[in-house]
Amino acid sequence: xxxxxxxxxxxxxxxxxxxxxxSIAFSSQCGGGFASGSTPWTYFFQNxxxxxxxxxxxxxxxxxxxxxxxxxxxxxxxxxxxxxxMDFKTFDYGNFLEKYGSRFWGGVLAKPMQIVYELNFxxxxxxxxxxxxxxxxxxxxxxxxxxxxxxxxxVGIIMFLLCMKGTELVRKNAVFMSAVIFIALVVVHVxxxxxxxxxxxxxxxxxxxxxxxEAGIAxxxxxxxxxxxxxxxxxxxxxxxxxxxxxxxxxxxxxxxxKKTLRRAVILSVIVNWIFLExxxxxxxxxxxxxxxxxxxxxxxxxxxxxxxxWAGGAVKAIxxxxxxxxxxxxxxxTAINYAQGFNDRALNWYQKKTGEDPKVSEARRNRRGxxxxxxxxxxxxxxxxAGLTALVSKGLTAASYINLFTLILPTVMNVIIGWPDRxxxxxxxxxxxxxx
Numbered sequence: 001x002x003x004x005x006x007x008x009x010x011x012x013x014x015x016x017x018x019x020x021x022x023s024i025a026f027s028s029q030c031g032g033g034f035a036s037g038s039t040p041w042t043y044f045f046q047n048x049x050x051x052x053x054x055x056x057x058x059x060x061x062x063x064x065x066x067x068x069x070x071x072x073x074x075x076x077x078x079x080x081x082x083x084x085x086m087d088f089k090t091f092d093y094g095n096f097l098e099k100y101g102s103r104f105w106g107g108v109l110a111k112p113m114q115i116v117y118e119l120n121f122x123x124x125x126x127x128x129x130x131x132x133x134x135x136x137x138x139x140x141x142x143x144x145x146x147x148x149x150x151x152x153x154x155v156g157i158i159m160f161l162l163c164m165k166g167t168e169l170v171r172k173n174a175v176f177m178s179a180v181i182f183i184a185l186v187v188v189h190v191x192x193x194x195x196x197x198x199x200x201x202x203x204x205x206x207x208x209x210x211x212x213x214e215a216g217i218a219x220x221x222x223x224x225x226x227x228x229x230x231x232x233x234x235x236x237x238x239x240x241x242x243x244x245x246x247x248x249x250x251x252x253x254x255x256x257x258x259k260k261t262l263r264r265a266v267i268l269s270v271i272v273n274w275i276f277l278e279x280x281x282x283x284x285x286x287x288x289x290x291x292x293x294x295x296x297x298x299x300x301x302x303x304x305x306x307x308x309x310x311w312a313g314g315a316v317k318a319i320x321x322x323x324x325x326x327x328x329x330x331x332x333x334x335t336a337i338n339y340a341q342g343f344n345d346r347a348l349n350w351y352q353k354k355t356g357e358d359p360k361v362s363e364a365r366r367n368r369r370g371x372x373x374x375x376x377x378x379x380x381x382x383x384x385x386x387a388g389l390t391a392l393v394s395k396g397l398t399a400a401s402y403i404n405l406f407t408l409i410l411p412t413v414m415n416v417i418i419g420w421p422d423r424x425x426x427x428x429x430x431x432x433x434x435x436x437x
Contacts, residue, residue: 011258011260012258012260013258013260013261013264014255014256014257014258014261015264017255017256017257017261017265018261018264018265018268019175020175020252020255021249021252021255021256021265021266021269022178022265022268022269022272023175023177023178023179024178024249024252024338025078025249025265025269025270025272025273026178026181026182026269026272026273026276027177027178027181027330027331027334027335027338029074029242029245029273029335030178030181030185030273030276030331030335033131033135033397034276034277034280034331035135035181035185035303035324035327035328035331035332036135036138036139036300036301036302036303036304036328037280037284037291037301037302037303037306038135038300038301038302039238039241039397040063040067040238040277040280040281040284041284041291041295041302043066043234043235043237043238044062044063044066044067044231044234044235044238044281044284045063045209045284045285045288045291046292046295060206060209060210060212060213061206061209061210062227062228062231063209063231063281063284063285064278064281064282064285065231066231066232066234066235066238066281067235067274067277067278067281068274068278069232069235069236069239070235070238070239070242070274070277071270071271071273071274071277073235073236073239073243074239074242074243074270074273075266075267075270076412077239077243077408077409077412078243078246078266078269078270079262079263079266079267080412080415080416081096081100081246081250081408081412082250082253082256082262082266083259083262084096084099084100084415084420085250085253086253086256086259086262086423087420087421087422087423088420090250091250091251091253091254091345092247092250092251092345092346092349093117093121093246093247093250093346094114094118094346094349094350095349096250097110097113097114097117097407098110098111098114100113100411100412100415101113101114101411103414103415103418103420104411104414104415104418109411113406113407113411116403116406116407117247117403117407117408120244120400120403120404120407121244121245121247121339121343122343123399123400124241124244124245124339124397124400125339125340125343125377126377126380126381126384127397127400128245128335128336128339129159129336129339129340129377129378129381130381130382130384131332131335131336132155132159132332132333132335132336132381133152133155133156133332133381133382134152134300135300135301135328135331135332136151136152136155136328136329136332136333137151137152137155138151138300138301139301139304139324139325139328139329140154140155140325140329142301142304142325143321143322143325152382153382155329155332155333156378156379156382158333159333159336159337159340159374159378160371160374160375160378177330177331177333177334178334180326180327180330181327181330181331181334182272183323184323184324184326184327184330185276185279185324185327187320187323188303188306188307188320188323188324188327189276189279189280189283190279191310191311191312192283192286192306192307192310192311193279193282193283193286194311195286195310195311196282196283196285196286196287196310197282197286201286201287202282202285202286205285205286205287205288205289206285206288208288208289209285209288213227236401237398237401237402238401239401240400240401240402240404240405240409241397241398241400241401241404243401243404243408243409244400244401244403244404244407244408245335245338245339246408247339247343247346248338248339248341249338251345280303283303283306284302284303284306286306287305287306287309287310290305290308290309291305291306301328303324303328304321304324307320307321307324308321340373340374340377341370343373343377344369344370344373344374347373348362348366348369348370348373351369
């Protein structure tokens with residue numbers, strides 16, 4: 001194939017770009033449901049059955065394997081869609097999906113994929129922003145006693161202020177927020193992890209979960225293999241709702257100037273997310289009975305129960321609960337603003353292209369227009385958030401993961417099988433663009 005001049009990206013790893021991307025990926029995927037324990041509980045432990053489409057089962061032992069399955073799926077999909085965005089310079093999700101779907105089956109699915117994802121992403125954006133209110137509001141209410149309606153109002157103001165200055169501020173905030181979330185969750189989870197394993201709580205609670213599954217098998221409700229397969233389905237659903245938000249960070253593919261940096265960034269981000277998800281799952285498993293009672297009685301923030309039943313005394317528990325609330329607060333807000341900024345970039349790029357407006361004029365007005373879009377979404381999702389957290393997690397995010405199978409997962413597999421011209425970012429000279437990766 002003909003060669004093309006693609007510019008110099010150098011061969012050295014740009015660790016600043018790696019750090020920024022890991023922060024964005026961590027703060028996007030370690031959202032409110034993740035930090036509060038509600039999404040791991042819903043998908044790995046006591047799943048809801050999703051309108052009868054899947055059976056309601058307890059998943060003993062499998063719950064400890066499922067975060068690894070999630071990490072494997074995420075690593076494969078994120079690497080290839082980010083590489084595709086780099087190679088084809090498609091940095092908003094509308095252009096990305098149009099190109100992504102045009103490369104197989106004669107492009108017949110390109111437009112439907114784009115339309116369905118537009119609807120799915122906007123639905124996901126609404127759910128994630130509403131989750132930001134619900135999770136942070138619930139955590140602040142339990143810690144401070146302030147009424148839920150006022151805690152969610154405070155969260156909305158903060159999200160608006162963070163979103164109104166554009167992508168660059170979102171990236172800077174992602175690094176700061178990720179550092180806060182990282183430190184707070186390490187302080188909360190690591191000591192409780194050691195305590196739950198060392199004290200035998202994890203083994204005892206695993207026995208409780210196992211007896212529930214064994215009773216189901218004995219009654220003819222299913223077999224061991226059936227429960228294992230269901231666990232893998234729910235692991236995909238968890239991964240699918242993470243990946244459904246790729247529109248929130250596909251624009252950040254512009255960070256990378258060589259593939260080595262991209263590989264490091266994706267692998268490190270997946271490892272970090274897996275470690276924290278695994279710790280979360282182990283600590284929820286070690287407190288299964290207490291969390292189950294909390295779930296049955298309408299509690300929404302299960303990691304608070306992990307701390308309350310954990311290793312420390314009163315004063316240390318109070319500090320841990322404060323740190324946990326901060327982590328949940330930042331996790332929910334960072335996810336919401338990343339999703340909102342992804343939508344803003346898409347909408348504003350479309351508007352500039354549609355009107356033919358001068359790019360310099362569009363850039364000058366970008367932040368103001370983005371602020372208006374964000375304000376509309378914040379008002380809409382604040383109203384929705386009053387429905388509460390549990391319904392949003394069990395229904396909204398699960399629906400997004402099903403739709404994402406059509407809009408991203410299977411198209412990624414198809415594009416990887418087909419292959420595409422590989423832009424050699426690692427070289428400063430003219431290079432061949434025909435190697436399939």
